[in-house]
Amino acid sequence: MNELRKVIYNCRKATYLIDKRLIGSITFRETVELRIHLIGCKVCGIYMKQSKMINQMIRQLLKSEKPQEIQLDEGFKEALQAQITAEINKN
Amino acid sequence: MDELTKPPAGQTLxxxxxxxxxxxxxxxxxxxxxxxxxxxxDLVQETFLAGLQSQHNFAGKSSERTWLTAILKNKIYDVYRKKANGLKTEEMSNSIGEEPDFFHEDGHWKKEDAPQQFGVDDFDPLARKELNKALKNCLQKLPALWLSVFTMKHMEDEATDSICTELRLTQANFWVIIHRAKLNLRACLQRNWM
Structure with a gap:
């Protein structure tokens, strides 16, 4: 009961569980505790929504292919090509 | 797409x-x-050179591009690891850093730090774009180790175990970092958005 109390009245712990649950897993007991906390705590409800949104945005940010305009300059590529050709011919 | 037009296991470098x-x-x-x-x-250059060195490891099971991308990914992890290690000796006394002070002793949100609705409509592309820009700025403000952990986890759904091994973290520290990074990111967004 004491442990349960702690989460039910503790936003610090609740937000930790929210973040962990979004990309990992929490125990059944923690799930129940979190659910009870969220019933009474609107602020952590907002946190959960925003935490989820941030994850989505970060994924998009990282996965989005950069526009084709982003390219290495020709000089660098030529130098690189020369380096590789030299390496190949060494063997 | 290309897989169908090429004979199986016929991939060469x-x-x-x-x-x-x-x-x-x-x-x-x-x-x-x-x-x-x-x-x-530098990473592209290193990738090609490493690729040349380890051509014999290419089993022909994946495409050339996939194989080179895998090498690049490992190089990127090296960068993260270096950043993470440099950090420990610098300003941080331990690897997980300071607890953001958004809560009172009893665990309740401090009034000024409590999350508020951003009021961003999912269907408003302009607002989403602005929010994305704010997020990029906020990401840059995170401590290097936090950013590395965060990016690795979200980049390719990397398994938590392997990130912990790569960055020499315990599981417990990993989750604390994820949580603190998120608390800070969200707070930063709120400051810049509202």
Whole structure:
């Protein structure tokens, strides 16, 4: 009961569980505790929504292919090509 | 797409065409992960050279591009690891850093730090774009180790175990970092958005 109390009245712990649950897993007991906390705590409800949104945005940010305009300059590529050709011919 | 037109297991390496075929692709990949043009160039170069050295490891099971991308990814992890290690000796007394002070002793939100609705409509592309820009800025403000952990986890759904091994973290520290990074990111967004 004491442990349960702690989460039910503790936003610090609740937000930790929210973040962990979004990309990992929490125990059944923690799930129940979190659910009870969220019933009474609107602020952590907002946190959960925003935490989820941030994850989505970060994924998009990282996965989005950069526009084709982003390219290495020709000089660098030529130098690189020369380096590789030299390496190949060494063997 | 290409898999169908090529005979199975017929993949071979053709290093003399790497620059033409993959340099720009790998550069774009690198830049999306490290956000630094000079470093991204170096990474592309290192990837090709490492590829040349380890041609004998190519089993022909994946495409040339996939194989080179895997090498690049490992190089990117090295960058993260170096950043993470440099950090420990610098300003931080321990690897997980300071607890953001958004809560009172009893665990309740401090009034001024409590989350508020952003009021961003999912269907408002302009607002989403602005919010994305704010998020990018906020990401740059995170301590290097936190950013590395965060990026690795979200980049390719990397398993938590392997991130912990790569960055020499305990599972417990990993989750504390994820949580603190998120608390700070969200707070930063709120400050810049509202």
């Amino acid at each position: 053709d290093p003399k065409n790497w620059v033409t075929a993959y340099a720009d692709y790998l550069y774009r990949y690198a830049i999306s992960q490290v956000n630094d043009e000079d470093q991204a160039r």
